[in-house]
Amino acid sequence: MAQTILATVIKSMGWLRGAIDASTYVSSLPSEGGVSAVDAVAPNVTHLRPLGASTIKAIWEARALTAGIVLGLVIIFTVGYIRSPWRKLPPSPRRLPILGNALQLRDKSWLFSKDCKERFGDVMYLDGAGQPIIVCNSLKSAFELLERRSSNYSDRPRFIMAQEILNGGLLFALMRHNDRWRRMRRAAHEALTKRVLRNYHPVLMKEATVLVSSLLTPSANLRQDRHFKRVAASKVMSIVYDHPTIMSEHDQAAERIEIYNDRISKAAMMGSYYVDIFPWMNRIPERFAKWKQEGLQAFAEDSEMFKGLLNRVKVDLANGGDRPSFCASLIRHPDLGSLSELEMSFLAGHLYSAGAETTATSFLWWTLAMIAFPEVQRRAQAEIDDVVGRDRLPTFADSPRLPYVHAIIKEILRWRPSLALGVPHAATEEDWYEGMYVPKGTVCISNLWHCNHDRAVFGEDADEFRPERHLDKHGESLPGPVETNQAGHVAFGFGRRICVGKDMAIESFFIDTARILWAAKLERAQDENGKEVPLDIETIVDAGVIYRPVPYECVVKPRFAEVESILADERERFGI
Numbered sequence: 001m002a003q004t005i006l007a008t009v010i011k012s013m014g015w016l017r018g019a020i021d022a023s024t025y026v027s028s029l030p031s032e033g034g035v036s037a038v039d040a041v042a043p044n045v046t047h048l049r050p051l052g053a054s055t056i057k058a059i060w061e062a063r064a065l066t067a068g069i070v071l072g073l074v075i076i077f078t079v080g081y082i083r084s085p086w087r088k089l090p091p092s093p094r095r096l097p098i099l100g101n102a103l104q105l106r107d108k109s110w111l112f113s114k115d116c117k118e119r120f121g122d123v124m125y126l127d128g129a130g131q132p133i134i135v136c137n138s139l140k141s142a143f144e145l146l147e148r149r150s151s152n153y154s155d156r157p158r159f160i161m162a163q164e165i166l167n168g169g170l171l172f173a174l175m176r177h178n179d180r181w182r183r184m185r186r187a188a189h190e191a192l193t194k195r196v197l198r199n200y201h202p203v204l205m206k207e208a209t210v211l212v213s214s215l216l217t218p219s220a221n222l223r224q225d226r227h228f229k230r231v232a233a234s235k236v237m238s239i240v241y242d243h244p245t246i247m248s249e250h251d252q253a254a255e256r257i258e259i260y261n262d263r264i265s266k267a268a269m270m271g272s273y274y275v276d277i278f279p280w281m282n283r284i285p286e287r288f289a290k291w292k293q294e295g296l297q298a299f300a301e302d303s304e305m306f307k308g309l310l311n312r313v314k315v316d317l318a319n320g321g322d323r324p325s326f327c328a329s330l331i332r333h334p335d336l337g338s339l340s341e342l343e344m345s346f347l348a349g350h351l352y353s354a355g356a357e358t359t360a361t362s363f364l365w366w367t368l369a370m371i372a373f374p375e376v377q378r379r380a381q382a383e384i385d386d387v388v389g390r391d392r393l394p395t396f397a398d399s400p401r402l403p404y405v406h407a408i409i410k411e412i413l414r415w416r417p418s419l420a421l422g423v424p425h426a427a428t429e430e431d432w433y434e435g436m437y438v439p440k441g442t443v444c445i446s447n448l449w450h451c452n453h454d455r456a457v458f459g460e461d462a463d464e465f466r467p468e469r470h471l472d473k474h475g476e477s478l479p480g481p482v483e484t485n486q487a488g489h490v491a492f493g494f495g496r497r498i499c500v501g502k503d504m505a506i507e508s509f510f511i512d513t514a515r516i517l518w519a520a521k522l523e524r525a526q527d528e529n530g531k532e533v534p535l536d537i538e539t540i541v542d543a544g545v546i547y548r549p550v551p552y553e554c555v556v557k558p559r560f561a562e563v564e565s566i567l568a569d570e571r572e573r574f575g576i
């Protein structure tokens with residue numbers, strides 16, 4: 001009875017209804033023994049609790065206007081946590097840009113559950129309390145919309161704090177589909193083609209040598225993630241700015257960009273800043289809004305930092321320097337996208353932001369797979385021994401003759417995509433897909449996890465880690481399915497917004513993994529009783545936009561006696 005009366009009261013408060021409707025899709029998930037199926041796979045969702053009956057009663061008994069207001073506020077701020085009491089409310093035509101699904105999207109792990117795909121289908125619609133959002137849960141739908149119809153789906157949603165305030169509209173990866181993005185994309189694309197990347201092979205081989213050497217030091221066993229992060233940062237910094245190899249985790253330039261990265265990642269998360277929920281707040285003059293003042297101040301400082309890094313390359317070129325780098329290409333060929341100095345500075349800075357963490361995380365998954373599937377590791381090492389031998393380290397020239405090493409890389413990117421929900425696209429115009437209406441401005445999330453595990457494309461064993469799927473019966477590389485543009489996975493996204501650094505990522509992945517497998521045995525750690533420490537290969541840890549494995553231990557040992565001396569020679573050759 002109390003619930004019915006309350007429901008009537010709430011119904012009359014139209015401004016609350018958008019929020020309530022927005023929560024119903026989670027409320028309606030199937031339940032088994034009181035726990036929804038999604039709760040079972042995404043434990044973090046279990047804190048979505050119905051409002052306690054006693055609280056409802058107390059508020060109702062108070063019968064005061066304040067109780068209504070308090071209730072209203074509680075509902076707004078806990079809307080993501082509300083369940084069944086409101087389930088029967090009719091859908092509301094009114095929508096208000098309040099939190100709604102946005103809160104539920106803060107914990108996204110349930111999106112990877114089988115339940116989510118089975119229950120909500122290939123294309124799932126979420127009402128972001130006024131903002132239409134679709135999630136493509138199948139490769140067919142993602143490929144059709146984001147790839148085939150990319151002329152309509154290449155926009156990005158508006159990120160007021162992350163893009164407009166903190167980056168003055170210059171944050172490339174979140175830029176709207178406009179002329180500036182086209183120019184920056186062209187410049188980035190031209191400066192990172194496979195042909196240009198050949199100039200960076202020496203840098204990539206040097207970095208791989210440093211990585212292998214550091215992994216083989218005894219203290220490395222516990223914290224490989226530190227090494228991967230440092231190496232990924234070092235590589236991107238070397239390629240973008242011709243920055244010297246980063247040997248310590250405390251490189252000043254990299255640390256400074258990391259601070260910038262953290263700020264942007266936080267700002268891009270739904271609900272971090274009210275201005276992204278209430279866009280009218282952006283009109284508040286700076287002097288009345290501390291968040292705006294701080295944001296604009298950070299933008300000014302970051303602009304100086306990025307301009308300073310670009311300027312170093314300029315000075316070097318002016319002094320006759322001729323070493324290759326992304327910035328050097330932009331400076332030498334100003335016609336590439338005709339970028340202003342500020343645009344160049346931010347584009348270069350963002351390559352670091354976009355490239356370092358994604359690469360390091362894919363590496364964490366790779367190492368985990370190597371110790372979880374030792375037979376895969378052994379097969380790759382046998383291939384390397386056959387092709388390279390044990391007298392020298394693998395090089396890029398060996399690449400075409402190492403199909404199994406490449407198959408492992410493709411399988412890692414397919415099996416555990418580090419950007420499991422991609423980067424959201426947005427529809428420029430309204431559209432229809434299989435009888436479903438997609439309004440103009442709809443945010444389109446490509447669920448890369450489900451796309452990469454799509455049984456309709458990869459077969460019934462799509463959830464398994466099986467590099468052989470990328471090889472023919474003679475062990476040669478097979479072109480991947482059409483829906484992956486023959487890549488064998490869609491870890492790099494789709495259409496015009498596909499990762500602009502994908503070739504660089506793959507080349508550096510290749511040389512790192514080939515050199516590690518040549519030099520080292522990767523094994524599970526053992527406990528004090530000599531028993532192997534169990535590994536968790538199923539859980540994925542949500543680290544904002546990136547999805548990592550649960551931390552694990554790995555023991556790294558040289559594969560044969562000459563490894564250390566050959567590595568020492570190689571380090572000497574590179575002067576490190």
Ligand code: HEM
Pocket residue numbers: 172173174175185236350351352354355356358359362417418419422423424425491492493494495496497498499500501502504505
């Ligand atoms: C394993 C490593 C990597 C993965 C898994 C990855 C994945 C992705 C994905 C999923 C997107 C979004 C695509 C879409 O919107 O559909 C993306 C965009 C992007 N990536 Fe990567 N990436 C990786 C490495 C890199 C590297 C090394 C760089 C730079 C050198 C880079 C630069 C970018 C940029 C600039 C964008 C934005 C493109 C745009 O909006 O036009 N990424 N990446």
